[in-house]
Amino acid sequence: MSETDTAPTGVRCPVCLSRVVLDHGELWLWKDGEHRKLDVPSDATPEQRRRLLLHAQVRCPNHVGEFPEHHLPYQYVSADSDPxxxxxxxxxxxxxxxxxxxxxxxxxxxxxxxxxxxxxxxxxxxxxxxxxxxxxxxxxxxxxxxxxxxxxxxxxxxxxxxxxxxxxxxxxxxxxxxxxxxxxxxxxxxxxxxxxxxxxxxxxxxxxxxxxxxxxxxxxxxxxxxxxxxxxxxxxxxxxxxxxxxxxxxxxxxxxxxxxxxxxxxxxxxxxxxxxxxxxxxxxxxxxxxxxxxxxxxxxxxxxxxxxxxxxxxxxxxxxxxxxxxxxxxxxxxxxxxxxxxxxxxxxx
Missing domain, CATH: 3.40.50.300 (P-loop containing nucleotide triphosphate hydrolases)
Incomplete structure (x- = not known):
């Protein structure tokens, strides 16, 4: 299969056009005026996990670096269909x-x-x-x-x-x-x-x-x-x-x-x-x-x-x-x- 036949992974960032792939180990939370690493406890209940993820963000890789660091909402990246x-x-x-x-x-x-x-x-x-x-x-x-x-x-x-x-x-x-x-x-x-x-x-x-x-x-x-x-x-x-x-x-x-x-x-x-x-x-x-x-x-x-x-x-x-x-x-x-x-x-x- 050629490279052009392979569907791109992740979603396209509307800010810089990079592809953003979801990594549950790299989630962020806006708190006290800055983005902080979000760790979802492994023993969190489904309801606790859902509540935390509603506030979570994913950092865009910003491949070309034309824009300042930016983040996308977790649900924007994790949705099963294109935004x-x-x-x-x-x-x-x-x-x-x-x-x-x-x-x-x-x-x-x-x-x-x-x-x-x-x-x-x-x-x-x-x-x-x-x-x-x-x-x-x-x-x-x-x-x-x-x-x-x-x-x-x-x-x-x-x-x-x-x-x-x-x-x-x-x-x-x-x-x-x-x-x-x-x-x-x-x-x-x-x-x-x-x-x-x-x-x-x-x-x-x-x-x-x-x-x-x-x-x-x-x-x-x-x-x-x-x-x-x-x-x-x-x-x-x-x-x-x-x-x-x-x-x-x-x-x-x-x-x-x-x-x-x-x-x-x-x-x-x-x-x-x-x-x-x-x-x-x-x-x-x-x-x-x-x-x-x-x-x-x-x-x-x-x-x-x-x-x-x-x-x-x-x-x-x-x-x-x-x-x-x-x-x-x-x-x-x-x-x-x-x-x-x-x-x-x-x-x-």
């Missing part, structure tokens, strides 16, 4: 951070069993950090969220997602990364740009403010020009802050439609309606470009907050009430193969 990498792309004012926070909060509040999915944290520490710094401030305290990082991309939150309709199918690790197109265009290195090759699904977020601007943002174009193999990837376009158009057809119709299990006919109908609506504003075809270039694509409307913020304060005028924040997530799970029902396999095609 799914999701990239959030959008201009700073698109509301993508708020949308992701509303999405995770909606999962926490509503669950996904009605959609034949089960979700748990990929990494307990990271999940709790995202909840405490993003989800709870937005949903409980009606606060605006600020992006503080100036990195090309950041890991935001990870989930373990199970398809309840396929009990024999192992859970999939799903990792969400926030991609900064504006930083990528100016300071991104070739190795940082290579991250885009690891992405399975893209969440392109834009707002009415973006569409109505006489000078369209170039974030989408920057990312799209660097992504290869788009026909093998999935993309969901989301018109965020759709409450600003809540009295305009067809936005009003789809906002009222609520969250539905991924149905190819319904997704196609919404995509067609919104494509026609967005085309009225998107004269340069900036925001519709992903729909044309990806093998599987859909368009949704959603609102992370359901209302406006105070002009001079970093809070919202009314209690935050997300609208359809879960719909893009469900469509992505279908389009990336995490949800494997017969109907889901046709979504976005």
């Amino acid at each position: 799914v990498v999701i990239a959030l792309v959008g201009a700073p004012r698109s509301g993508k951070t708020h949308l992701l926070a509303a999405m995770i909060g909606s999962i926490q509040n509503q669950g996904l069993e009605q959609f034949d999915l089960s979700v748990s944290p990929l990494d307990v520490r990271g999940y709790e950090q995202f909840t405490n710094t993003k989800v709870r401030p937005l949903l409980d305290r009606d606060e605006m969220l600020a992006r503080t990082s100036q990195d090309v991309w950041d890991f935001e939150v990870g989930l373990m997602v199970s398809d309840l309709g396929r009990p024999s199918s192992p859970p999939r690790a799903v990792a969400f990364f926030d991609v900064s197109g504006e930083v990528l265009a100016t300071t991104g290195t070739a190795s940082e740009q290579a991250f885009l090759d690891t992405v399975d699904g893209f969440l392109f977020v834009f707002s009415p403010d973006d569409m109505e601007d006489d000078r369209p943002d170039n974030t989408f174009a920057t990312v799209l020009d660097m992504v290869g193999g788009k026909q093998d990837k999935a993309a969901v376009l989301v018109m965020g802050k759709a409450d600003l158009y809540r009295f305009e057809h067809p936005v009003d119709r789809w906002l009222r439609d609520g969250v539905r299990a991924p149905d190819p006919g319904r997704v196609e109908a919404e995509t067609g309606d919104l494509y026609a609506f967005i085309s009225q504003y998107d004269k340069g075809e900036t925001y519709l470009r992903p729909w044309r270039e990806f093998g599987r694509a859909a368009i949704h409307v959603a609102s992370a907050t359901g209302g406006n913020r105070y002009p001079d304060r970093k809070r919202y005028e009314r209690p935050v009430r997300p609208q359809r924040a879960l719909q893009p997530f469900l469509t992505l799970m279908a389009a990336t193969g995490v949800l494997g029902t017969p109907g889901a396999r046709k979504v976005g095609r």
Whole structure:
């Protein structure tokens, strides 16, 4: 058997593209501001072992050394099926951070069993950090969220997602990364740009403010020009802050439609309606470009907050009430193969 016929072992690190192989003798735990070696006692009960491993991390070999030392969640490396990498792309004012926070909060509040999915944290520490710094401030305290990082991309939150309709199918690790197109265009290195090759699904977020601007943002174009193999990837376009158009057809119709299990006919109908609506504003075809270039694509409307913020304060005028924040997530799970029902396999095609 030739080397090219041998399947690679381990999983591909989304940070540096190295192959990471699980070694239970080399596990790490983040404690007191540093990574410390984790030793799982040989006499630990199955429940004790499971609890320890939920917090464990695996150090990436970082073969080329282009990035600082980094670690991956244990479940990302140990899962029996390939992880799914999701990239959030959008201009700073698109509301993508708020949308992701509303999405995770909606999962926490509503669950996904009605959609034949089960979700748990990929990494307990990271999940709790995202909840405490993003989800709870937005949903409980009606606060605006600020992006503080100036990195090309950041890991935001990870989930373990199970398809309840396929009990024999192992859970999939799903990792969400926030991609900064504006930083990528100016300071991104070739190795940082290579991250885009690891992405399975893209969440392109834009707002009415973006569409109505006489000078369209170039974030989408920057990312799209660097992504290869788009026909093998999935993309969901989301018109965020759709409450600003809540009295305009067809936005009003789809906002009222609520969250539905991924149905190819319904997704196609919404995509067609919104494509026609967005085309009225998107004269340069900036925001519709992903729909044309990806093998599987859909368009949704959603609102992370359901209302406006105070002009001079970093809070919202009314209690935050997300609208359809879960719909893009469900469509992505279908389009990336995490949800494997017969109907889901046709979504976005």
